Amino acid sequence: MDALIEATVDRPPLSTAGEADPFAGWDDIPLFMKSLPTELGGQPKDGDAGGSQALEALQALMYDGEPSEIAADLKAQGNDLFAAKKYRDALGFYTRALDEVGADLPVEERRVLWSNRAAANLELRNFGATLRDVSLILSAPLASYPEPPSLAWNKTTLKALLRSARALSGLEKLPEALDALKRLRILEVDMGEGDKDVGKVLLKEVEGKIEKKERKLAETKEKARRVVESDRAMREALALRGVKLPKGTSKALFATCPIDITPPHFDPTFLPPSSLPSHPLLPSPSSSTPYTPFTAPATSTPLIFPTFLLLPHASPPTRDLCLSFHTSSTFAVVLESMEHDPSQLQLYIATVKGRVLKVGAKLTLEKVLAAAGGSSRSTSLEPSEKAEARKFSEPASELVEDADEALLLRLGYRQEFKREFSRFSTISFAFSVMGVTSSIAATFNTPMLYGGPASVVWCWFIGTFGCFCLGTSIAEIISAYPTDGGLYSASAYLVPKKYRGPVGWVVGWLSLTGQISAVASGEFAVAGLILAAVSISTNGEFVPTVGQTYGLFVGLLAIHASINSLATRALAKITQSFIFINLGALVAICIACLVTCKDFHPASYLFTTAGLDNQTGWSSNGLSFLFGILSVSWTMTD
Numbered sequence: 001m002d003a004l005i006e007a008t009v010d011r012p013p014l015s016t017a018g019e020a021d022p023f024a025g026w027d028d029i030p031l032f033m034k035s036l037p038t039e040l041g042g043q044p045k046d047g048d049a050g051g052s053q054a055l056e057a058l059q060a061l062m063y064d065g066e067p068s069e070i071a072a073d074l075k076a077q078g079n080d081l082f083a084a085k086k087y088r089d090a091l092g093f094y095t096r097a098l099d100e101v102g103a104d105l106p107v108e109e110r111r112v113l114w115s116n117r118a119a120a121n122l123e124l125r126n127f128g129a130t131l132r133d134v135s136l137i138l139s140a141p142l143a144s145y146p147e148p149p150s151l152a153w154n155k156t157t158l159k160a161l162l163r164s165a166r167a168l169s170g171l172e173k174l175p176e177a178l179d180a181l182k183r184l185r186i187l188e189v190d191m192g193e194g195d196k197d198v199g200k201v202l203l204k205e206v207e208g209k210i211e212k213k214e215r216k217l218a219e220t221k222e223k224a225r226r227v228v229e230s231d232r233a234m235r236e237a238l239a240l241r242g243v244k245l246p247k248g249t250s251k252a253l254f255a256t257c258p259i260d261i262t263p264p265h266f267d268p269t270f271l272p273p274s275s276l277p278s279h280p281l282l283p284s285p286s287s288s289t290p291y292t293p294f295t296a297p298a299t300s301t302p303l304i305f306p307t308f309l310l311l312p313h314a315s316p317p318t319r320d321l322c323l324s325f326h327t328s329s330t331f332a333v334v335l336e337s338m339e340h341d342p343s344q345l346q347l348y349i350a351t352v353k354g355r356v357l358k359v360g361a362k363l364t365l366e367k368v369l370a371a372a373g374g375s376s377r378s379t380s381l382e383p384s385e386k387a388e389a390r391k392f393s394e395p396a397s398e399l400v401e402d403a404d405e406a407l408l409l410r411l412g413y414r415q416e417f418k419r420e421f422s423r424f425s426t427i428s429f430a431f432s433v434m435g436v437t438s439s440i441a442a443t444f445n446t447p448m449l450y451g452g453p454a455s456v457v458w459c460w461f462i463g464t465f466g467c468f469c470l471g472t473s474i475a476e477i478i479s480a481y482p483t484d485g486g487l488y489s490a491s492a493y494l495v496p497k498k499y500r501g502p503v504g505w506v507v508g509w510l511s512l513t514g515q516i517s518a519v520a521s522g523e524f525a526v527a528g529l530i531l532a533a534v535s536i537s538t539n540g541e542f543v544p545t546v547g548q549t550y551g552l553f554v555g556l557l558a559i560h561a562s563i564n565s566l567a568t569r570a571l572a573k574i575t576q577s578f579i580f581i582n583l584g585a586l587v588a589i590c591i592a593c594l595v596t597c598k599d600f601h602p603a604s605y606l607f608t609t610a611g612l613d614n615q616t617g618w619s620s621n622g623l624s625f626l627f628g629i630l631s632v633s634w635t636m637t638d
Contacts, residue, residue, distance in 0.1 A: 067104035071097045075113060082120060091120040107143045111136075111156045118163045127167040134164040154191050158184060158198070165202055174210045181206065219281045226294055233296040234264065240299050241327070241369040262323065264305045266297040303327045305365065309338070317418075325365055332361035417484060418568060425572040432578030437585045439635035442525035447628035453601075454611030459628025467636040487511055521634070523560070527552040 078093030094117040102110055118133035137160040142149055149157075161184040168177035181199045188194050231253040238245065245253075254263035268276060274292045283291035307325040311318050320338050332342040342361035349357040349368060359368055421429070447456045474487070481490040491507045492500045530552060531544040564571070604610045614624040 067101035068106075068109060070101050071105055071109060071113065074100075075116065078116060078120075082116070085123075087120045087123040091117060091124070094120060107140050108150075108153060108156070111140055111153075111160075115156050115159050115163070118160065122163050122166055125170065127170045130163055130167040134160045134167070151191070154187060158187055158191075161187065162199055162202070165199060165206070169202065169206050169209065172209075174206055174213065177206045178203075178210070215282060222281045222294070226296075229294075229296040233299060234266075237266070237297075237299040237301070237303060238264070241303070241366070243369060261306050261321075262304075264303055267302040267304055267326065270301050271297055302366075307334075307365075309335075309340075327366040327369070328364055330362055330364050331359060331368075335361065420568045421572045421575075425575050428577070428579035429575040431582055432575060434635060436635060437582055437589065438526065438529065439522075440631065442529060443631040443634050447631050450614075450616045450627040451624045452611050452613030453606050454608065455625045455628035456631070457606045457611070459625070459632055463629050463632025463636065467632070519557075523556045524549075524553050526556055 074093045074097035078090040078097070081087075081090035081093065094113055098110065098113050098117070102113065105113075114133045114136045118130045118137070121127075121129040121133065137156060142153070161180050165177045165180040165184065168174070168180060181203045184199045185194075185197070188196060188198070234253060235245070257263040266275075272295075273279060274295050275297045279294050280291070281294075303326075305325045305327070307322045309320045309322060311320065320340075322334055322338060325334055331347055335342045335345065345361075347359040347361065349359055351357065357368065357371065444456070447459060451459075477490050477494070478486060481493055483489040488504060488508045488511055492504050495503045527549055531549060535542045535544065563574070566574075609621075612621055612625060614621050616624045616627070618624070
């Protein structure tokens, strides 16, 4: 008999560990399971291959009976798991009962299962699923209608309302949670169980959340109000001191200030407690001290500025940052704190109107701002202090450099290059760029051959007048925008903003192309003059080839490039001699021509049509005459 039983009963699979683990595999037998199988809502295990025949047999037996009995068994198992805090397993049993036999159950039994499943979902923080189950409970048709609901029906409704309130509170839907708790309280009173007040603790929690949320919203509004009022006070304080804010600060004041620099602010030592940034946003609920609302600082309160001190004559030019320059502090105190000797420095302040103030070290920032901005404040300069601050609407010669730097700052540029060219060096450099003697010699043959001597003489009068008009116009523009970019940057200020990009691009490339072409043509002309001089000295025996001309051209480019690579100070000294070389060569050529020439043409040869010699191949004398403009234009370039 024992052998028969042993042959007919399925044994659990043997463990891979062998006889050392004789009980392995018993976890798959329903009576020895430690957790719910996956097909009943449990967590899958490693190596789980699905259900077993024994489990399927037990399931078949489990559904053998009335729907209410089956549901009661599944609910009881779910309740046991819920009590053991195995909420996910309990959820599987409640769901199984509803899915398998729920359609055949009375409404009240389904409501109980929904309620239990809502409780399991609530513990798992599945708030959305909880609210869906509660919705099914509350929308279920009353089975005893038109009779009033039974006590069991009302108790299920109470639980549903309480669980919906908890779920809504978890979702931060606080007004809805508060409404559910109010309905719960009304139902409790109607049932005669008002003394229990099961939602009391939750109601207090929801009201606390609502109060906290409302306080946070009030704090946000208070912060925004303080920002607006503080910005308005700061703008008025700056305007009172004559400080002009740059464009683009119409919205958030100092929004682009670096995070490591504190923007201009009121001195906190002069502020009342209600104007300090640390003043509480709202009154404390637990404090009995009267609360004073925040008020913006008075515009007369002293200010503290972060200030850059530019040192253009230092070697190398540098700038120092003073993080806290108090308006009542003197420049001497600030300079000493930055390890500078005030007696060795001259201080200048540039205004937005292009004026430059020479400031004495004994003056305070408050008084300098008042003088610079034309403020009518009582802190304006006293007669004894006017010697400390001299205003230069037209700066003296020693202040021209500072005036130009102030103009650059107003244009949005900071001076980077040293101004080491004197006025005489600049004039001499410009004269050498024209190269009147060499340029005329290099281009003299074109108007003489194609237009004649009259074309050469008259086109110089006409071209000089045109170049003078053009030069004065360009000088006016560049003097208004004294940047090293010249026409490239000046054109950006002379066209509408939307065209600045393309116009600047075209002007920049045209300027670069013109500079390259001018240098190349000038070097080529000099190479031709040198080789022509060699040919003349040999009575025409030496005839330069194209390779020789090009080689000399490249060599001249290299020599002149190396010269222009010298320091600015050296170039300034070298260019001072250029004007004497050019004028001396011009005078020497004129004297040599007058001394060596024996035969002279009459004046009509130069000033009348008798001097026109059309060798262009065209019949138009006017076209041949205009060839003289080429020499003038090329000579007067730059």
